[in-house]
Amino acid sequence: MRQIDVFIDTVYQNFDGNKKEIKELKIEMxxxxxxxxxxxxxxxxxxTDAVRIAIERFGGEKEIRTVIGQLFDVQKRFARWLLYCASFFLVLSLLIFGIIMFIENNNQNERHKxxxxxxxxxxxxxSTISKEKQGKIKSLIQGTDQVSKVEIYNIKNKTDVFNYLDTSKPEFQYERKIWAPKTRFIDLYREGNGDDKWFIFITYRSIDDLAFLSLLGIAFSLPLFLIWGIINAYHRRSVIFKSMKSLLN
Incomplete structure (x- = not known):
């Protein structure tokens, strides 16, 4: 029916968007x-009367163009808001993760040094660590803000080193307080290293867990991107179809 085709073409005349999607909307209408x-x-x-009445029930060209335009605008605004939020959380999370890993990498290099x-x-x-060498070791620890304690064990001629470390006192130990709140994400950790004579334990502050916490932002942004994609693919058409159908009923 030519009159219906003309009406539909007029309704969608100035709408920008996916051509395939608009074509499907026209077919559905x-x-x-x-x-x-x-x-x-x-x-x-x-x-002739049936076509005229059907179009009148639909609301006429001006009304239906207004309805479709509003639906397009609402969908675009909501999808844009989702995209902005998802992008914000993703960029922020990656930035925080990168900063934390950069700091931790520098701290790890400092501990190794x-x-x-x-x-x-x-x-x-x-055997015995002299006062002079103890002083040098203390100076090394005092020169950093991330090491809380150093423990040095003499393991020369020890056959069961790990059992010895668990049951014996260190040859030298130095401890000081550093900022390390006891939370899930900032805490003190202990790592060991040694050779055939000495084994050194260093207790240090770590914020590694904060890096994993920042990844939650990435996990949160991914569903937003997914929803945004779904909306762009389906929401516009389904909402408009339902609206058109309700106008006809």
């Missing part, structure tokens, strides 16, 4: 109008 015309003809109306420096200090020590 035409089907609804044809169904309405068919029902009206069954009631005894002529084809301290451990190596202590090993060098102990390289010519066979």
């Amino acid at each position: 035409k089907n609804h109008l044809l169904e309405a015309v068919h029902e009206l003809k069954l009631e005894g109306k002529t084809e 301290i451990n190596n420096d202590i090993s060098i200090i102990l390289s010519d020590v066979n």
